[in-house]
Structure formats: structure tokens, C-alpha cells
Amino acid sequence: MMTIRSRKNFLPTVLFSLVAWSTVFFMIFFVDPQIVRDVPISGSYIPFFLLLFFSLFLTASLLLSHTRRGFLFALGIVVYLYLRLFGLGHLLNTVLLFAFLLVFELAVARSS
Numbered sequence: 832m833m834t835i836r837s838r839k840n841f842l843p844t845v846l847f848s849l850v851a852w853s854t855v856f857f858m859i860f861f862v863d864p865q866i867v868r869d870v871p872i873s874g875s876y877i878p879f880f881l882l883l884f885f886s887l888f889l890t891a892s893l894l895l896s897h898t899r900r901g902f903l904f905a906l907g908i909v910v911y912l913y914l915r916l917f918g919l920g921h922l923l924n925t926v927l928l929f930a931f932l933l934v935f936e937l938a939v940a941r942s943s
């Protein structure tokens with residue numbers, strides 16, 4: 832009997848990650864923040880944060896070798912930045928946010 836090895840091809844993920852990061856840097860350096868500030872909701876900066884989330888998610892998924900951990904990492908960073916945007920990015924909120932994400936990760940990892 833032959834055993835079949837499954838190899839994962841990370842090249843598309845790396846390419847998407849590079850494209851996403853280059854788009855984030857393009858938005859930071861060449862796009863006026865007032866343009867993306869009020870796109871779907873007033874004062875939300877949703878296009879920037881969605882692109883940042885996608886970039887962080889792909890990069891963290893590659894580095895951590897796990898999609899769920901990459902998702903939680905990106906979610907934590909983007910939620911923290913949203914809290915900072917609204918003036919709520921204090922140490923206590925940061926600790927509570929990342930403690931919640933850590934407990935969620937441990938609970939999901941233990942159940943599977």
C-alpha cells in the first residue's frame with residue numbers, strides 16, 4: 832500500500848499576503864484618510880481596516896501555521912485599533928480583549 836502525502840502549497844497565500852500588504856502601504860502613504868473615512872458608515876474607516884485585517888490574517892496564518900489563530904490574532908489587532916480610533920485603547924481594555932481571545936482559543940482548541 833502506498834501512503835499519500837499531502838503537501839500544502841503556500842505560494843498563493845504568500846502572494847496574496849504581499850499584494851495585501853502593498854495595498855495597505857499604498858493606502859497609508861498615497862490615499863487621503865478623508866477619502867476612506869466615510870465610505871459605508873460615517874467615521875468608520877472600514878476599507879482600511881478590512882484590508883488591514885486581511886493582510887494580518889494571511890500573514891499570521893502563515894507564521895502561526897493555523898488559520899484560526901491567524902484569524903483571532905488579526906481580529907484582536909483590528910479591534911484594538913478600532914478602540915484606539917474611538918479613544919478607548921487603554922491598558923485595561925487591551926488586557927481584557929486579548930484575555931478574551933486567549934480564553935476563546937483555549938476553549939476551542941480543547942473542544943476539538
